[in-house]
Amino acid sequence: MGLSVWEVGGFHRRPHLVVIGGGIVGLFTALFHKRSHPRHHVVVLERGPYPSGASVKNAGFACFGSPSELLADIRNEGMDAALNRVEERWRGLNELRAELGDANIGFEGSGGHEIYRTGGPLYPLVAEGFDGLNAALRPIFNGPVFQWSDEMIGRSGLSGVDHLVRTTFESPIDTGRMMETLLRKVSSEGVHFRPNAEVIFMEDGPLGVMISLRDGSHMEAGQVLVATNGYTSSILPDLDVIPARGQVLLTEPIPELALRGTFHVDEGFYYFRDYQGAVLLGGGRNLDVAGETTTNDGTTEQIQFALEDLLRTVILPGREFKIVRRWSGVMGFGATSKAPLIERISPRVSVAVRLGGMGVAIGIRVARKAAALLHD
Numbered sequence: 001m002g003l004s005v006w007e008v009g010g011f012h013r014r015p016h017l018v019v020i021g022g023g024i025v026g027l028f029t030a031l032f033h034k035r036s037h038p039r040h041h042v043v044v045l046e047r048g049p050y051p052s053g054a055s056v057k058n059a060g061f062a063c064f065g066s067p068s069e070l071l072a073d074i075r076n077e078g079m080d081a082a083l084n085r086v087e088e089r090w091r092g093l094n095e096l097r098a099e100l101g102d103a104n105i106g107f108e109g110s111g112g113h114e115i116y117r118t119g120g121p122l123y124p125l126v127a128e129g130f131d132g133l134n135a136a137l138r139p140i141f142n143g144p145v146f147q148w149s150d151e152m153i154g155r156s157g158l159s160g161v162d163h164l165v166r167t168t169f170e171s172p173i174d175t176g177r178m179m180e181t182l183l184r185k186v187s188s189e190g191v192h193f194r195p196n197a198e199v200i201f202m203e204d205g206p207l208g209v210m211i212s213l214r215d216g217s218h219m220e221a222g223q224v225l226v227a228t229n230g231y232t233s234s235i236l237p238d239l240d241v242i243p244a245r246g247q248v249l250l251t252e253p254i255p256e257l258a259l260r261g262t263f264h265v266d267e268g269f270y271y272f273r274d275y276q277g278a279v280l281l282g283g284g285r286n287l288d289v290a291g292e293t294t295t296n297d298g299t300t301e302q303i304q305f306a307l308e309d310l311l312r313t314v315i316l317p318g319r320e321f322k323i324v325r326r327w328s329g330v331m332g333f334g335a336t337s338k339a340p341l342i343e344r345i346s347p348r349v350s351v352a353v354r355l356g357g358m359g360v361a362i363g364i365r366v367a368r369k370a371a372a373l374l375h376d
């Protein structure tokens with residue numbers, strides 16, 4: 001069927017920029033490019049009926065790293081690299097809050113915690129490095145960051161835990177609201193969001209980038225930004241981006257739940273928080289790293305059983321609970337690097353991917369850097 005002259009000049013006009021992937025990175029990159037180039041036609045192609053990647057599947061932690069995670073980073077990468085990443089995460093969270101507004105991202109301000117299980121190996125390591133870590137972080141946060149708060153263990157109803165560290169700089173958020181707000185903002189500022197538009201192939205040619213979609217249609221763009229994170233290997237198999245599935249569950253509301261805020265366990269391998277009177281818990285990828293190196297949606301008995309065991313023994317000891325929801329999301333990791341990959345890979349194609357488990361925090365900063373890479 002032929003296109004009308006109005007369609008050709010409107011919906012089908014050649015985009016200056018196509019962003020592939022409508023997660024936090026893709027949407028913010030499109031927004032920043034549109035702001036600096038108001039006359040450009042900017043289109044976001046999203047595989048799902050709405051943003052359907054990790055940005056709507058995560059646990060909603062506005063976090064910059066727990067003490068055990070940060071001390072491990074310092075040991076593995078050195079002080080400067082570890083602190084730079086904390087600063088990026090902290091700045092990203094502040095920019096996200098300023099851009100979208102606390103009410104619109106469900107920022108609760110209820111704090112973050114790390115718990116140390118009885119007899120576990122982490123407490124001595126953290127206790128030894130604790131003061132040094134706080135001193136190193138002080139210039140970034142302009143104050144003390146972590147406090148020992150063992151009295152909160154009982155108050156939060158936890159069991160099998162000997163020590164607890166708290167920070168007021170971390171909080172749960174509602175990433176569903178965050179993404180809805182972002183999508184509305186992007187559309188209201190003139191970016192075209194096209195759902196159900198999965199890209200299966202693209203080629204950087206002399207005059208533009210040819211893009212083929214799953215529905216058999218094709219389009220040409222002046223330039224392309226790939227923001228498909230954990231799914232990147234389906235269109236760019238040679239990039240160092242490894243999919244990493246994370247599994248999550250949600251209990252039904254627990255009467256008089258005392259737990260408030262975000263909690264990290266076992267160096268971040270597990271994480272939980274309160275959500276509308278219920279417990280949201282995720283993690284356990286370390287139990288089957290090979291099996292979880294996948295872009296498939298789904299949950300496994302092994303990992304869900306481990307999550308339920310943590311609920312029974314540590315988070316809700318002696319309490320009845322029912323699981324009302326289970327889901328998974330796909331992150332993108334590098335083989336060796338924890339840094340995001342933001343670069344031009346051919347004259348008209350750039351990528352902004354590999355956000356690991358911290359895209360809520362750094363997504364907006366990655367998008368700013370990606371937008372700066374694009375042509376005028």
Ligand SMILES: Cc1cc2nc3c(=O)[nH]c(=O)nc-3n(C[C@H](O)[C@H](O)[C@H](O)COP(=O)(O)OP(=O)(O)OC[C@H]3O[C@@H](n4cnc5c(N)ncnc54)[C@H](O)[C@@H]3O)c2cc1C
Pocket residue numbers: 020021022023024025026045046047048050051052053054055056057058059060061062063197198199200227228229230231232234235245246247248282328329330331352353354355356357358359360361362363
């Ligand atoms: C279980 C879990 C818990 C997490 N918890 C936290 C947390 O508490 N705090 C935190 O900071 N981070 C967390 N993260 C990480 C964070 O969610 C991600 O780093 C972030 O959302 C990545 O954003 P993104 O835009 O790069 O990718 P995504 O949100 O995955 O966006 C990529 C988009 O591309 C689309 N897409 C893929 N392929 C194609 C294609 N071929 N054509 C068109 N579209 C395509 C996808 O549908 C998706 O919408 C968690 C992640 C998971 C999975």
